[in-house]
Amino acid sequence: MDRMLYVAMTGAKQTMYAQAVNNNNLANANTHGFRQSLAYAYTEPLRGPVYDSRDYVQVADEVIDFCKGAMQATGRDLDIAIQGDGLLAVQAEDGTEGYTRAGDLHIDAQGIMRLGNGLTVLGDGGPISIPPAESILIGADGTVTIRPLGGAPQGLAAIERLRLVNPPTQDLIRSEDGLFRRRDGDPAPADANVRVASGMLETSNVNTVGALTRMMELTRHYETQVKMMSTADNLGKTNNRLLGIS
Amino acid sequence: MNQALWVAKTGLDAQQTRMSVVSNNLANVNTTGFKKGRAVFEDLIYQTCRQPGAQSTQDTQLPSGLMIGTGVRTVATEKLFQQGNLVQTHNSMDMAIEGRGFFQILMPNGDMGYTRDGSFQINSEGEVVMSNGYPLQPGVVIPEEAQTIGISQDGIITVQLPGQVDPQELGQIQTADFINPAGLQPIGENLFLETAASGAAQESTPGANGLGQIVHCALETSNVNIAEELVNMIETQRSYEANSKALSTADSMIQFANNNLAR
Numbered sequence: 001m002d003r004m005l006y007v008a009m010t011g012a013k014q015t016m017y018a019q020a021v022n023n024n025n026l027a028n029a030n031t032h033g034f035r036q037s038l039a040y041a042y043t044e045p046l047r048g049p050v051y052d053s054r055d056y057v058q059v060a061d062e063v064i065d066f067c068k069g070a071m072q073a074t075g076r077d078l079d080i081a082i083q084g085d086g087l088l089a090v091q092a093e094d095g096t097e098g099y100t101r102a103g104d105l106h107i108d109a110q111g112i113m114r115l116g117n118g119l120t121v122l123g124d125g126g127p128i129s130i131p132p133a134e135s136i137l138i139g140a141d142g143t144v145t146i147r148p149l150g151g152a153p154q155g156l157a158a159i160e161r162l163r164l165v166n167p168p169t170q171d172l173i174r175s176e177d178g179l180f181r182r183r184d185g186d187p188a189p190a191d192a193n194v195r196v197a198s199g200m201l202e203t204s205n206v207n208t209v210g211a212l213t214r215m216m217e218l219t220r221h222y223e224t225q226v227k228m229m230s231t232a233d234n235l236g237k238t239n240n241r242l243l244g245i246s
Numbered sequence: 247m248n249q250a251l252w253v254a255k256t257g258l259d260a261q262q263t264r265m266s267v268v269s270n271n272l273a274n275v276n277t278t279g280f281k282k283g284r285a286v287f288e289d290l291i292y293q294t295c296r297q298p299g300a301q302s303t304q305d306t307q308l309p310s311g312l313m314i315g316t317g318v319r320t321v322a323t324e325k326l327f328q329q330g331n332l333v334q335t336h337n338s339m340d341m342a343i344e345g346r347g348f349f350q351i352l353m354p355n356g357d358m359g360y361t362r363d364g365s366f367q368i369n370s371e372g373e374v375v376m377s378n379g380y381p382l383q384p385g386v387v388i389p390e391e392a393q394t395i396g397i398s399q400d401g402i403i404t405v406q407l408p409g410q411v412d413p414q415e416l417g418q419i420q421t422a423d424f425i426n427p428a429g430l431q432p433i434g435e436n437l438f439l440e441t442a443a444s445g446a447a448q449e450s451t452p453g454a455n456g457l458g459q460i461v462h463c464a465l466e467t468s469n470v471n472i473a474e475e476l477v478n479m480i481e482t483q484r485s486y487e488a489n490s491k492a493l494s495t496a497d498s499m500i501q502f503a504n505n506n507l508a509r
Contacts, residue, residue: 016499017295017312020249023492024289024315027257029485030264031287031318039312060296060310074284076326104286106324107426109445116286117321132425132448134346134456149423149456173298174313178289183299208488215495222499230506 003054004235008228014041014059015222021061022214025206033101034204036211037174038063064180066169069101069205071197078105080138081202082164086194087172087180089122089163089187090115097122097187098179099165099172101202107136113144119179123160124190130159138162138198164194249293249314250496256317257489260287263320264482271470272479279342279362279436280468281325282475290316327427330362330469332461338395339366339374342466345458347421350383350449351376351437358383358447359437360422360430365465374403378435386417399459401452421457422447 021039028034044058071081080103082088087099104116113121113128120127123144130136133146142162148155165188172180182188264285274280298311332342341364343349348360361376369375372387388395392405401419424430429443440447453459 016250019496020253020314023250023253024317026488026492027253027318028289031289034289060312075328106428109426109443111425117288174292176292212488212491215492219495219499223502226503226506
C-alpha cells in the first residue's frame, strides 16, 4: 500500500518540477535569443524483492529546443540577429567562454563591446575594443567596421570580427548562468559560415500557446497523482478500520 | 516554496516593467528630443536539481539533468538614441542637432546636464535658456534690441542690430558627445546626466569631430514610433496574461493537494 503512495508522490513532485521548467519558458517569452527547455519524464526503476511494481518517475529538462525565434526589426545598428544556426561567443563572469543567441550589443565607456547584460563580446582575438566612432556597422559575417569620429564617409576601418561558432546542438548544454557551453567545456572553433543580420533581434523561441497547453496537461496530471495519493490514504484508513481492535 | 509560483511571478514583474517602458514611450510621443526606451530581459540563473553528466555507475553517466530556471529579470531599460524627425518651426530660437551630440545645460546645482531638446527661449536677462529656465552653456546673452537671430550649422550665433550693416557675432554653441550615450542617466525635464557608463563628455564644435550639425528653426521630434509601441504593448499584454495564467495554475495545483490530501 505505501508503495503506491510513494510512487504517486514522486509523480506529483516531478510534475511540479516540469511545471517550473514550463513556467520558466513562459517567463522568458520576451527574452531576446532565449531557447526553451523541454522537460520530459523517464522511468527510474527501483526493484523490490517481491515483484516489479516500483517504477519511479524522474523529470529531466536537458533537451534545449534550438528551433529559431522570430526576427524583429529594431533599426538599431548594434542589434544583431544570427541567421540560421550559430552562436555568438561572450566571456562569462567566471572568465570562461559561453555562447548566446542574444544580440543587443553596446559599447561601454572604455570602448569595449558588451552585451546588454554587461558580458564582454568576444572577437577572433579576444574582447573587441572600438575606438571613438561616428558609426559602427556589423557585416553579414560579423566583421565590425567603423567610421572614425570626424572621418570621411570613405574612410572606413575594419576593426575585428565577432567570434561566431556553430557547434552541433547536441553538444551544447545550458550552464547555470544561462549561457550555452559545450558539454566537454572546450571552446568551439570559429565558423566562417555563420551569418548575422544587423538592425534585427531574434525573439525567444517559446511557443506561448504550446506552453499554456502543456501547463494544463501538467495540472491535470498532477491532480491525477494527488488523487492516487488520497486513494492510498483511504485504503490505509479502511485497513485500519477493518483490522483494528476497538 | 513552490518554484513554479515564483518563476511565474518574475515573468509578471518583467512584463509589468516592459509595460511601464512602453507607456512612457507613448506618453512622450510628442516630447521634443525625447529618446525612446526599451526593456532588455535575461534569464535568471539556473538551479541544478540533478547534475547532468554525473556518474551513475563507474562506467556510465546520467544522460540528462534537471536544471530549473529561476525566471526572468529586466537587466536594463536602455535608451535608443536614433535620430528623431526634424520639423521646421520657423521659430528663430529653435534648433535641432542632426547627428550625434547634445546641448549642454547648466543645472541649478551647478552640474552639467545634456539634452537633445532644442526649443530654447530668451529669459528676462537675455540669456538663452531651455523651456524650464536652465541656461545653455557656454552662455549667450541676446541684446534686447536684436532684430533677427541667426544660428549657423556650426553653432555661431549672430544677431542683426538696428542701424548696423554687418551682423554681430555673439558666440558659438558647443555640443558634447559621449562614447556610449546609452549609458547616460535620464533625469526627466528632457535632461541626461553623465555617468561612469557613458564616459566623459567630449565637447566640440557642431559639425566637427563627428558631431552633428545644428539645424536652425527646426526641432527634433521624439523618436517613438507609435505603431511599434502598440505592437510592443500587445506582445507585453499577452505575455503578462500567459504568466498570470501560470501563476494561478501553480496555485491551483497546491490548492488541489491541500484540499484532497490528509483529511
